[in-house]
Amino acid sequence: MPVDAALVGKTFPPTRPYAVSAEKIREFASATGATYDGGPAPATFPIVLAFDAMNAFLAAEEIDLFRIVHGEQKFVYERPVVPGDLLTATLTVRSLRQIGGNDIIGTASEVRDGDGALVCSTTATLVHRAAA
Amino acid sequence: MSALSAGDTLAPQEYAVTRADLVRYAGASGDFNPIHWSDRVATSVGLPGVIAHGMFTMALAARAVASWTDGAEVLELGCKFTNPVVVPDDDTGVVVRVAGTVKSVEDGRAAIALEVTCCGAKVLGMPKAVVRA
Numbered sequence: 001m002p003v004d005a006a007l008v009g010k011t012f013p014p015t016r017p018y019a020v021s022a023e024k025i026r027e028f029a030s031a032t033g034a035t036y037d038g039g040p041a042p043a044t045f046p047i048v049l050a051f052d053a054m055n056a057f058l059a060a061e062e063i064d065l066f067r068i069v070h071g072e073q074k075f076v077y078e079r080p081v082v083p084g085d086l087l088t089a090t091l092t093v094r095s096l097r098q099i100g101g102n103d104i105i106g107t108a109s110e111v112r113d114g115d116g117a118l119v120c121s122t123t124a125t126l127v128h129r130a131a132a
Numbered sequence: 133m134s135a136l137s138a139g140d141t142l143a144p145q146e147y148a149v150t151r152a153d154l155v156r157y158a159g160a161s162g163d164f165n166p167i168h169w170s171d172r173v174a175t176s177v178g179l180p181g182v183i184a185h186g187m188f189t190m191a192l193a194a195r196a197v198a199s200w201t202d203g204a205e206v207l208e209l210g211c212k213f214t215n216p217v218v219v220p221d222d223d224t225g226v227v228v229r230v231a232g233t234v235k236s237v238e239d240g241r242a243a244i245a246l247e248v249t250c251c252g253a254k255v256l257g258m259p260k261a262v263v264r265a
Contacts, residue, residue: 031160032191033147034198043194043206043261047187051162065165066173070186072257074210125212129177 003063003096003103003128011092012060015052017114020085024048040080046120047073049089050109054124057091057107063128071104071125078118086114094123101130136201136242136265142232145196149184149217150225157188171221183216189228189255193248196230197261200244204263207241212257217250226250237265 022038028045029036036042058065081087088111095106104127111120154168163185166173174182190211197206219225228250235243246259 028160031153031156032188032195033153034195039203040205042191042198043209044187044191047163048161051187055162066167067177068165069167069177069179069216070213072210072212073187073190074208075206076208077206080205 002098002130003061003105005096007061007093008096009093011090012053012057014088014090014112015049015056016088018049018052018087020045020081020083020087022083025081025083038083040082043075043077045081046075046077046087046089046111046122049087049111050091050122050124053089053091053109054107054126057093067129067131069127069129071127073122073124075120075122077120081119085119087111087119103128103130136234136237136244136263138234138236140234142196142200142234142244144229144231145192145199146227146229147192147195148225148227149188149192149219150223151182151219151221153225154182154184154188154219157185157191161185161187163187179216179218181218182221184219184228186213189213189217189248190259192228193230193246193256193259194261196232196246197244197263200232201242201263204242204265206261206263208260208262211246211248211259213255214257215250215253215255217255228255232261240265
């Protein structure tokens with residue numbers, strides 16, 4: 001079933017606040033074979049927030065995660081993520097088009113800290129593969 | 133960080149990726165999409181088999197950037213996911229290779245063009261990082 005075109009422009013509620021700890025950063029870093037000795041998180045760490053926001057969007061729209069393949073991801077950082085940050089992500093659907101029976105969903109998410117300051121802006125293209 | 137100059141070729145980094153790595157990454161990132169651990173589900177949606185999370189591959193690219201720049205602050209990072217990294221169900225996995233070239237250094241920003249390949253094929257499209265120089 002194609003994704004509803006009326007979604008374009010829709011902003012979903014912010015994700016539940018996520019408390020960034022050194023342990024969570026270390027877990028993420030070591031999962032990619034890197035080491036972590038304190039300081040800022042690896043550059044792709046904000047995906048944890050963006051993915052949480054995407055999951056909420058997919059659940060709200062009843063889209064199966066297993067039909068989603070990641071097409072594109074870009075991050076623009078205002079500052080690094082550090083332990084002690086309390087982060088939320090807010091996702092907006094930016095664009096939607098159909099190619100070959102697949103939905104190409106453009107999203108943008110803002111990751112903000114506990115003071116509401118922007119930490120990272122990220123855009124993602126999600127390819128929703130049609131059921132065979 | 134070590135000084136970067138436009139035109140510098142950065143030493144390619146190689147990282148092995150196994151199914152166990154994907155399981156760990158799923159747990160750490162919260163991305164439990166079964167296309168990253170189930171051959172049955174992956175092939176049911178037309179994929180050649182279990183594939184690495186695109187963000188796992190991008191994290192390896194970020195790891196290479198961190199090693200080249202001694203952990204310089206990353207200002208921008210982005211790519212397209214053009215070809216899947218198919219991870220076999222064995223103990224060896226596959227190797228992802230990350231190469232980089234410094235494109236420009238100006239206004240305190242160094243732009244690095246990346247080339248990320250697996251089995252000789254480019255897996256990321258236009259991968260690029262900008263770090264504070």
